[in-house]
Amino acid sequence: GEDVEQSLFLSVREGDSSVINCTYTDSSSTYLYWYKQEPGAGLQLLTYIFSNMDMKQDQRLTVLLNKKDKHLSLRIADTQTGDSAIYFCAETEYGNKLVFGAGTILRVKS
């Protein structure tokens, strides 16, 4: 079946850029998502990209998609302490049922 993999942990200094990586196996993926989860809360949709796009930028967030390698990344510019959270990558073929990665814990040191 489909699988999504992420590294478990990333630590950066405040003001630096963070890059969170994700790989997936489903070549039929149409949408790929990034969600953020703060402690004790649900998942907040950060951004998503359609599979025919290579890049999407939204303020401090840049999403890069390499469809050939099935690799997705989320870059957070000027990372702040409020960005500390768990980040989930997810993909879908039909836009309904999502397959999630296990999440990457981002720790921002001040």
Place this chain on the structure above:
Amino acid sequence: DVKVTQSSRYLVKRTGEKVFLECVQDMDHENMFWYRQDPGLGLRLIYFSYDVKMKEKGDIPEGYSVSREKKERFSLILESASTNQTSMYLCASSSIVQPQHFGDGTRLSIL
């Protein structure tokens, strides 16, 4: 903004009890989902629904059932709660044009 509301943030129940977790969305979304989240395992899909009175099994449906009598409400039922069902439960809803939006979660403890 999409609003997905889960009835309880924290819930403590006893082994063998029948437990109901409720979820309501206010965006007229067709699709609704129940996940559980456990450390190191990410999110796992329990059940989902594409329409009123319709349900589909997800990846881990054993020990759970669901009910969708109205479009805005999706209930998760633990028929006879067990300690291995202690977890964080997350509800989400989506439509053809909107991706999944999540509630704040219910942290359920089964003693």
